[in-house]
Amino acid sequence: MKIEDCHNVDDLRRAARARAHRMVFDYIDGAADDEVAIRNNNHSFRAFEIVHKVLTGAEQVDLSTTLLGHRLKVPFFLAPSAGNRLFHKDGERAVAAAAAKVGTIYSLSTLSTVSIEEIAALTSTPKFFQLYVWKDRGLVREMLARAREAGYAAMILTVDMPIAGNRERDKHNRFTIPPKITLRQIWDALRAPRWTLDYFTSPPITYANYAARTKATSLARFFEEQLHAGFGWRDAEWLLGEWNGTSVLKGVVSPADAVRAAATGFNGIMLSNHGGRQLDASPAPITMLGPIRDRIGNDAELIVDGGIRRCSDIIKAMALGANAVSFARPYLYGLAAAGQQGVERALDLFVTGLKRDMVLTGASSIAALDESFIRYKA
Numbered sequence: 001m002k003i004e005d006c007h008n009v010d011d012l013r014r015a016a017r018a019r020a021h022r023m024v025f026d027y028i029d030g031a032a033d034d035e036v037a038i039r040n041n042n043h044s045f046r047a048f049e050i051v052h053k054v055l056t057g058a059e060q061v062d063l064s065t066t067l068l069g070h071r072l073k074v075p076f077f078l079a080p081s082a083g084n085r086l087f088h089k090d091g092e093r094a095v096a097a098a099a100a101k102v103g104t105i106y107s108l109s110t111l112s113t114v115s116i117e118e119i120a121a122l123t124s125t126p127k128f129f130q131l132y133v134w135k136d137r138g139l140v141r142e143m144l145a146r147a148r149e150a151g152y153a154a155m156i157l158t159v160d161m162p163i164a165g166n167r168e169r170d171k172h173n174r175f176t177i178p179p180k181i182t183l184r185q186i187w188d189a190l191r192a193p194r195w196t197l198d199y200f201t202s203p204p205i206t207y208a209n210y211a212a213r214t215k216a217t218s219l220a221r222f223f224e225e226q227l228h229a230g231f232g233w234r235d236a237e238w239l240l241g242e243w244n245g246t247s248v249l250k251g252v253v254s255p256a257d258a259v260r261a262a263a264t265g266f267n268g269i270m271l272s273n274h275g276g277r278q279l280d281a282s283p284a285p286i287t288m289l290g291p292i293r294d295r296i297g298n299d300a301e302l303i304v305d306g307g308i309r310r311c312s313d314i315i316k317a318m319a320l321g322a323n324a325v326s327f328a329r330p331y332l333y334g335l336a337a338a339g340q341q342g343v344e345r346a347l348d349l350f351v352t353g354l355k356r357d358m359v360l361t362g363a364s365s366i367a368a369l370d371e372s373f374i375r376y377k378a
């Protein structure tokens with residue numbers, strides 16, 4: 001499938017499935033247990049309708065948004081995702097470059113396959129750095145110091161992964177980064193020749209930020225060694241003191257947690273269930289936006305993360321009070337399908353579609369969106 005023939009996220013998903021090795025596609029596409037949460041993330045948007053307004057004269061649309069002091073050209077930014085060079089040889093480089101082109105923020109995963117420093121130097125647009133809660137405080141300090149030194153504008157602390165979720169597709173595929181070569185994987189590699197050629201002609205895939213610090217060879221082993229389920233609010237306070245800059249807490253769905261996050265000093269909160277990859281029974285982030293906004297008022301900025309597939313999803317979240325939205329799979333499908341060109345296609349579909357849907361909504365700017373545009377279908 002040609003990338004120009006992809007007209008929505010589902011098309012990009014099909015193109016990614018056609019090009020990538022099966023275990024790679026499943027790692028991107030899959031989620032925990034029965035994959036209920038990932039389906040809900042998206043379907044929950046359908047519970048909200050946009051009550052469009054007519055004769056508003058909205059013709060030229062202003063999509064710009066301010067998030068944590070940064071002016072973005074669009075109301076979305078790119079959520080962090082691990083291991084991008086496994087999906088396409090250009091990995092995080094391709095994604096960061098595409099984000100800069102549309103004028104939005106790129107967030108780099110702590111488990112990236114291109115280093116903090118290289119991505120920082122690649123573009124001049126603002127970037128966020130994502131961190132998990134590692135047991136080794138020295139490692140945490142080192143990561144924060146490198147991100148600060150490299151000029152990352154904010155730190156995102158992801159807390160919905162105290163341990164790894166139960167991703168059964170990865171288990172069936174015996175998925176690891178770097179991949180272990182089994183007979184089944186050789187068979188799948190033959191069915192994805194373009195991915196396989198890239199893989200064998202590119203430098204080895206490693207967690208670029210940890211290569212010197214850890215001997216861990218597999219994602220599972222690295223998590224086992226370093227994820228710190230005992231990390232609590234007091235540790236989060238310690239971490240904020242170490243970072244001493246703009247901070248975002250990612251993985252919140254409970255209003256009480258949001259109140260505590262704001263009181264602890266986080267400037268932003270990402271309402272997220274990790275794209276359904278962790279607790280399969282967790283609620284869709286969009287359904288928690290109203291209750292969380294009601295509880296915290298303007299004490300922190302809110303980002304809705306999870307299930308954004310259509311431009312109308314973005315309009316709904318912004319009208320319901322989000323400061324921005326984010327997503328990973330839409331751009332990862334593009335990356336796996338066609339590298340930077342595929343990521344650009346994904347982002348362009350959102351930009352073009354947003355302009356169209358905003359005119360259809362009758363709103364000339366993102367700032368003009370409010371709850372009067374929304375009806376909840378009980």
Ligand SMILES: Cc1cc2nc3c(=O)[nH]c(=O)nc-3n(C[C@H](O)[C@H](O)[C@H](O)COP(=O)(O)O)c2cc1C
Nearest residue numbers: 028079080081082109158274275306307327328329
């Ligand atoms: C392949 C993949 C890798 C991810 N890696 C990370 C990560 O390293 N750190 C993190 O905080 N979230 C990670 N996420 C979660 C995303 O940041 C985001 O919360 C989620 O993808 C949102 O769901 P959506 O992309 O389906 O809309 C990952 C998601 C995917 C699909």
